[in-house]
Every structure is written in structure tokens, then in C-alpha cells.
Amino acid sequence: MTGLLIAAIVLAAAFVQSLSGFGFAIVVMPLLTLLLGIRTAAPLVAVTALTVYVINVARFRRAINGAEVLRLGLSSALGVPMGIWIVSNADATLVKQALGLLLILFALYSLARPAAARTLSPRWVYPAGFLAGCLGGAYNTPGPPAIVYGTLRQWPRDEFRACLQTLFLVNGLLVVASHLVAGHLTAPVLTYCLYTVPALALGILLASRVDSRVDRERFRTLVTVMILLLGLSLVLSW
Numbered sequence: 001m002t003g004l005l006i007a008a009i010v011l012a013a014a015f016v017q018s019l020s021g022f023g024f025a026i027v028v029m030p031l032l033t034l035l036l037g038i039r040t041a042a043p044l045v046a047v048t049a050l051t052v053y054v055i056n057v058a059r060f061r062r063a064i065n066g067a068e069v070l071r072l073g074l075s076s077a078l079g080v081p082m083g084i085w086i087v088s089n090a091d092a093t094l095v096k097q098a099l100g101l102l103l104i105l106f107a108l109y110s111l112a113r114p115a116a117a118r119t120l121s122p123r124w125v126y127p128a129g130f131l132a133g134c135l136g137g138a139y140n141t142p143g144p145p146a147i148v149y150g151t152l153r154q155w156p157r158d159e160f161r162a163c164l165q166t167l168f169l170v171n172g173l174l175v176v177a178s179h180l181v182a183g184h185l186t187a188p189v190l191t192y193c194l195y196t197v198p199a200l201a202l203g204i205l206l207a208s209r210v211d212s213r214v215d216r217e218r219f220r221t222l223v224t225v226m227i228l229l230l231g232l233s234l235v236l237s238w
């Protein structure tokens with residue numbers, strides 16, 4: 001039964017990611033945390049998300065800004081070990097509630113959509129990348145600081161998607177390697193991974209079938225509201 005629930009959650013997250021362009025880890029991580037606990041969900045989502053990132057990097061590779069990705073990737077690499085340490089050593093309830101708070105803040109930012117009065121200095125790439133690495137290591141959610149940075153830097157749409165997906169792939173490889181070294185890729189985690197592969201494929205296939213009939217902006221708003229509710233559920237659960 002647990003395996004089927006994992007497959008259903010991953011299918012839904014892959015569907016959301018394929019239609020909206022974001023949200024796989026942000027959707028799947030809190031749901032699997034509620035189902036399995038943070039110490040099982042973190043390495044499981046890390047392994048599963050790599051497949052999504054590889055596909056998306058292949059799709060958007062022509063628009064990658066190598067200089068931005070390099071700076072983000074290097075600073076992210078410094079933050080990943082700290083995130084892994086948090087998952088391994090901090091109180092699981094506090095880690096879960098911190099994830100919930102992160103999702104709430106990100107959802108509120110996305111719904112407000114503040115306009116940038118001027119372009120953000122490129123020097124902010126380093127704290128943004130480091131924070132993305134910390135969040136990627138702890139929660140598999142490097143997206144929020146990178147999305148805020150890219151928005152304030154006013155990246156063009158294709159460059160925005162390409163840079164984010166490349167950063168997520170680099171971050172994901174580092175996170176999976178760190179989980180391997182830390183001994184988090186246990187037999188149950190690897191067994192659960194077997195349920196995610198067909199779910200990923202089916203979610204992407206279903207999204208491709210309905211893609212032309214979905215209003216992208218309304219769908220993104222719906223996903224953001226769902227992320228807000230997931231964050232609240234994590235913060236309020238004990």
C-alpha cells in the first residue's frame with residue numbers, strides 16, 4: 001500500500017512539473033515527508049528527482065547561461081553538506097516544520113509576484129546558491145532562492161528555465177552523492193525508488209496529453225496555493 005501511495009504522489013508531482021515548469025520536489029517532498037518521515041523522504045526524493053532534471057536539462061540546454069550556472073553551482077556545492085548534516089542530526093519534527101515554513105514563504109512570494117524596481121546585483125548569486133545548496137541537501141528543494149534570484153535578475157524566460165533545471169541537476173547529483181556517503185540510501189529507500197520510475201513516465205505522458213488544453217497561469221496559481229496548504233500542514237502537524 002505504501003508503494004502505491006508513493007507512486008501516486010510521484011505521478012502527481014511529475015504531472016505538475018511537466019505542465020507548470022516547476023514544483024516536482026516542492027510538491028513531492030512534503031507529501032512523502034508526511035508519509036515516510038523526513039529521513040526516508042529526503043534520499044528517496046533526491047534519487048527520483050534526478051530523472052526529471054536530466055529530461056528538463058536536455059529540453060532547455062540551448063538556453064543555458066554557463067556563467068550564472070557555474071557561480072550558482074559552486075556556491076550550492078558548499079551548502080549541500082550543511083543541508084545533509086541538518087537532516088542527519090537535527091530534530092525531525094523541527095526539520096519538518098522548517099520545511100513547511102519555507103513552502104509557506106515561497107508560496108506567498110509567488111502569489112504576490114513583487115515587481116523588481118531594478119535588476120539585482122550579480123553578487124547575490126553566491127548567497128542564493130549557498131542557500132539553494134542547503135535547502136537542496138536538507139529538503140531537495142533548492143528552487144526557492146534560485147527562483148527569487150533569477151526573477152530579480154530578470155532572466156529571459158528560456159534562460160530562466162534552463163538555468164534553474166541545470167542548477168537542480170548539479171545540486172541533485174551532489175545531494176545523492178552526499179546521501180550515499182552518509183549511508184542514507186538504505187534498502188527501503190532503494191525499494192521505494194522502483195515505484196517511482198513508472199509513475200514518473202506516466203505523469204509526464206498524461207501532462208503531454210492535456211498540455212494544450214490547460215491555462216498555464218491558472219494552473220501555476222493552483223499549484224502555488226496547493227504548496228501553501230502543504231506548508232501549513234507540515235507546520236501544524238506534530
